[in-house]
Structures are given as structure tokens and as C-alpha cells.
Amino acid sequence: MNLINKLAYYLVIILIILSINFFLPRAMPGDQLAYLIGENPDMPTRMTDEEREVLLAHYGLDKPLSEQYLDYLVGISRGDLGWSIYRSAPVLEVILVRLKWTMLLTGTSTVIYLLLGIFLGAESAWARGNKKDTWSLISILTVSSLPVFFLGILLKIFFGAELDIFPLDGAKTTCASYANPLEGVLDILHHLVLPAATLVIAHIGGTYLLMRNSMLSVLGADYILSARAKGLSERYILNRHAIKNALLPIVTMAALMVGFMITGTIFVEKVFTYPGIGLLLYDSVMCRDYPLLQGLFLIIAISVVIANFIADMTYIWLDPRVREE
Amino acid sequence: MRISDLKTNFPTPDGIVRAVDTIDLSIRDTETFGLIGETGCGKTVLGLTIMRLLHPAATMEGEIIYKGKNLLEASEAEMRTIRGREIAIILQNPTTSLNPVMRVGEQIAEAIRLHQGLNKKDAAAKAVEMLDAVRIPSPSQRANEYPHEFSGGMKQRVMIAMGLACNPSFIIADEPTKGLDVTIKAQIVELMKEMTERKAMLLITHDLSVARELCDRIALMYAGELVEYAPLKGIFESPLHPYTRGFLGSLPERGLVPIPGMSPSLIDFPDGCRFHPRCEHATEVCRREHPELVEFNAGHFVRCHHARS
Numbered sequence: 243m244n245l246i247n248k249l250a251y252y253l254v255i256i257l258i259i260l261s262i263n264f265f266l267p268r269a270m271p272g273d274q275l276a277y278l279i280g281e282n283p284d285m286p287t288r289m290t291d292e293e294r295e296v297l298l299a300h301y302g303l304d305k306p307l308s309e310q311y312l313d314y315l316v317g318i319s320r321g322d323l324g325w326s327i328y329r330s331a332p333v334l335e336v337i338l339v340r341l342k343w344t345m346l347l348t349g350t351s352t353v354i355y356l357l358l359g360i361f362l363g364a365e366s367a368w369a370r371g372n373k374k375d376t377w378s379l380i381s382i383l384t385v386s387s388l389p390v391f392f393l394g395i396l397l398k399i400f401f402g403a404e405l406d407i408f409p410l411d412g413a414k415t416t417c418a419s420y421a422n423p424l425e426g427v428l429d430i431l432h433h434l435v436l437p438a439a440t441l442v443i444a445h446i447g448g449t450y451l452l453m454r455n456s457m458l459s460v461l462g463a464d465y466i467l468s469a470r471a472k473g474l475s476e477r478y479i480l481n482r483h484a485i486k487n488a489l490l491p492i493v494t495m496a497a498l499m500v501g502f503m504i505t506g507t508i509f510v511e512k513v514f515t516y517p518g519i520g521l522l523l524y525d526s527v528m529c530r531d532y533p534l535l536q537g538l539f540l541i542i543a544i545s546v547v548i549a550n551f552i553a554d555m556t557y558i559w560l561d562p563r564v565r566e567e
Numbered sequence: 568m569r570i571s572d573l574k575t576n577f578p579t580p581d582g583i584v585r586a587v588d589t590i591d592l593s594i595r596d597t598e599t600f601g602l603i604g605e606t607g608c609g610k611t612v613l614g615l616t617i618m619r620l621l622h623p624a625a626t627m628e629g630e631i632i633y634k635g636k637n638l639l640e641a642s643e644a645e646m647r648t649i650r651g652r653e654i655a656i657i658l659q660n661p662t663t664s665l666n667p668v669m670r671v672g673e674q675i676a677e678a679i680r681l682h683q684g685l686n687k688k689d690a691a692a693k694a695v696e697m698l699d700a701v702r703i704p705s706p707s708q709r710a711n712e713y714p715h716e717f718s719g720g721m722k723q724r725v726m727i728a729m730g731l732a733c734n735p736s737f738i739i740a741d742e743p744t745k746g747l748d749v750t751i752k753a754q755i756v757e758l759m760k761e762m763t764e765r766k767a768m769l770l771i772t773h774d775l776s777v778a779r780e781l782c783d784r785i786a787l788m789y790a791g792e793l794v795e796y797a798p799l800k801g802i803f804e805s806p807l808h809p810y811t812r813g814f815l816g817s818l819p820e821r822g823l824v825p826i827p828g829m830s831p832s833l834i835d836f837p838d839g840c841r842f843h844p845r846c847e848h849a850t851e852v853c854r855r856e857h858p859e860l861v862e863f864n865a866g867h868f869v870r871c872h873h874a875r876s
Binding site for chain 1: 620647667677
């Protein structure tokens, strides 16, 4: 029952996102066809009224808004996100080719920065006030405060160019032929190291700090005193009593971070020319490929919704108090 | 257990908090000793000092001799074998003292596994037995539930089961009836009486009616020190200290008369007798000289310049 309610709730959210995605570009000022003929006033391109009508009819823009909206929903339910103008291919196809790279990149780095941040944050809180805590706090916050693109460039120059141990860009070696599949996997991982490391370093600060603070407040809780009164060892208390309670705010943060991760990948994918949807987004802004942009926004919005759904489920698993409601 | 000359201090930016100040008392093997006082007088700190569960910054002086060993000199590893097994504390506020994300049965069983070396299954079964002993209905089912599914009185029962799980010989019970309504309170008092019959217990409370039901001897604590202690009868029938009389007078059946004023901060005590600013009998000597704890009648100690029967 609970789960059905939740799913219904997320379905409504997705419907609202679809509607916004439909109405937002149509609410923008200007001519729908402007991008076809260019907006540069020095280029006196002209369209006759007949040409306009043909084009509008071709894109279905001559129909009333309600009909366009219905067409749009029907199209999406069939997996039709439109036609990319610049790439001359279906939007969904273009996105799917790129999506796997972004999922590999953000997936790997999210798992690493969450685990590492949780671990370091818990250790830091446990050693609060000690040298170990102070130094982790200072060093992690310093490197994490650097802007993503700057960090990426630094890593690229140092590990890519100077030391020459990691490739400078791309997701795999171009036109390479591999002796066996393992070699291919290793090549992909080799290309993944620097962009993933950039994202990990850029995002670990938030997780670390939140885990440290959350852990500090948990360590002051009465039930920790209660556990110590039973004669349990400090390590046991940390693992069995403290961590699960301290993780609750991290779950919320991780879900919210997914949205920011996409923005983060735009810079990282640009710096490392990594063929994911961040770079695709950047390119489609540059060449004003509106249908593709619209499709990308939709995919990003839906992945944020999915992340929230996962967070909700994790919360239910972690906190028995939420299960009741 | 013999406590002598015990001082517990906390350094704070505002000065040193002297939460427990030169306390001497001994608790016999099977007696229930009541420690009574207003909020903030240092009684909870005394309980936590015995368990050595205070913040690392706290400093402790004096001796707490338990079974021939000075607990203040015991290592942390030694203390871990004593906590829960020899000496158990039933903490106040069951709602916050139970881990919200751990099943109730497991919170009892983990101590049993640790101290009695039982395996997971046997310890879980023992935990169910404990829940049954504190009269929780359908204990095997309740053991798998979480604290938020229990009412306040039931949580207090869980706390008692948790404290007594490894059959400790000394129990510290900190406000076990706090926040319970009258009928539940009576049930908990009855349960405590039965469960701690052959054990030593230090009962920390500000509820005289509970102390009267459970205690053999009672001490009154004011501003970090004991001001009077005596057998139950002595306190209720012939109280010597004005603070004790004031406390008794604030009982509902004696007219609910409050003691005027507030208890002093534990950083800055008044000169002389610490109670003198609130005492109607205070004289010049009370303002000047700090009274000693003296044995007025056999076994009846009081700290007052003007003690009279």
C-alpha cells in the first residue's frame, strides 16, 4: 500500500515535469523557427509565408496547443523524444548512446565519494579534536573547495601530460582493436580514472562534512551512552549503534546531489572530452539544438526523480520509524 | 560499595563545575539507597561517575571501592567488564536511551552475548525471557519490534530488562519513574521492588513517594553535596535539615509548599552553608561557615549548624 502510494506520487511528479518540459520552451519569447534561419540581423534570410506554413505544419506547430500537448505525451509514451536538428537523428537514440558513459562516470564516482566520505567522516568524528580529525578536515575541505573544471585541468596537466600515466581525453582509445574483451575493459577504466577522480575530489567534501557532523550529534545521543553502559567496546558501538543513525541525513543529501552531479559532469566531460550527456548538453546549447536540449532536460529531471525514489526506499530500509507512515 | 571523598569536576569556559563535591557514603549489599535532590544538584553525575561514563574532560578524585577494587583507578578495559555485568545503570529518558533503529530484543541480547558468551540464538531467547520477566505481553513478538512501537511505560520496562539482563549485583536507577503517569508509575515501582530484591541499588530520583516505597536509606543532595542521610524512617519522621523539611513539605499530601528560590549554579556556590540563601532559619554563622556533615543520631547524618530534633 505504502509502496503503491509512493509510486503514484512519483508518477504525478513525472507528469508535472513532462508538462513543464513541454510548456517552458513554448513560453519563451521569439519565433519558433528562428533557429532554422538564424537570428543574425546581418544575414537577411527571409522566409515566405508559404514556407513558414509548410515548416510549421511539418513540426506540428500549426495545431492548437492542447493537441500539440497530447501529441507530445503520446510521442513520449512511445519513446519518441523528437528529432535532433543538428545531429539529424532521433533524440532518444542520441541520448542513449551518450547516457551509458555518463552513468559509468557518475555511477563510479558517486559510489566512491559516498563510501569514502562516509568512512572518513565517521573516523574523523570518532577522533574528534585529535590531530587526525583536524588534518582530514583541513585537507579534504581545501581540495574539495576547488572548482570542478579547475581541479580537472590540474589533474589532466599533472597526471595526463607531465607524468603521462593516464590518457588526456575520451572514454576509450579511438579506433583501437583489442585482443580480448578484458583489454577493452581495462582501456575504458584507464580513461575513467582522471574524470572520476575529479568528480570524487570535488564532491567528497560535502559528504565528509555532513557525515562528520551527523556522527558527532549521534555520538552525543543518550542511546550511545546506553550502549557504553552495557560494557560494549567503542568499535562495536561505532559500527552497530552509531553509523546507521548517522547515515540518515546522508541518504537525503545523496539524492539531492544527483542533480548537481549532472551539472558537475558538464565541466568534467568538457575538460576531458568525455562523450557523456554533460558534453552533449554543452554542445547542444552551443548549436541551439532545442529538441535535443529538451530531451536532455527530461532525462536529467527523471534521473533526479529516480534518485529520490531510491533515497525514499533506502530511508525505509534504514529507519523503522518511517515504515509505519 | 564505599564512596569516599568523591569529587567530580567539569572544566567549562565559565569556570569549573563542581557537580559532585566531597561525597562519602556506603551502600550495603542488598539495600536500596535513595539519592534525592532537585534537578541539577549533581545526582545523575554521581551515578555516571560510578560507571565511569562521563565526558573525558571530567576529573574525578577520591575513591569508589567496589568489591575491593577502586573503580576510579580501573582501566577502560576493566570498566568494560564491570559495566552491564557487575554494575548496571538504568538511564533516565527511555525514549532517547533506546537506539531507534535497532530491534528491542537485540538491544538486550547484545549485552548478554558480550558478558555471558551466549550465541546469537540463546542470547535472543534470554532477551525474550527478560522481556517476559518485566511483564511485557507477547515478549517473543515484541522483541522483534522497534522502540517507537512501545509506550512510555513499556520502554521503561525495556530499560529495566536491559539493565538486569546480565544479573548485575549493583544497580543504579536514574529517575526510573520520570514522565510516567500515576498508575504506570505504581506498576514500575512494584516491578523494581521485585526485580532488585536481593541486589544493591542506588535509586536516583526527585520523587519522594517513589523513594518511600523502595528505599532502605535515603540521602538528600543539594548543590553537589549530601546535606542529610538516614534510614527511611529517620528522614520521613524526624527530618533534621531545613532542605529535607522543605522537600517533604512539597509533597502533595503535605500541602505542596514549594521551597522558595532556586538551587545555586554548581560553579559559584554561596559562602557558608550552600542552602542559606533559601533557608528561613539562616543566621550569621550560616552565611560565614560551611557546616560539616555530622552524625546527629546513630546512622542519621546532617549538614546544618542549627540541626535539632
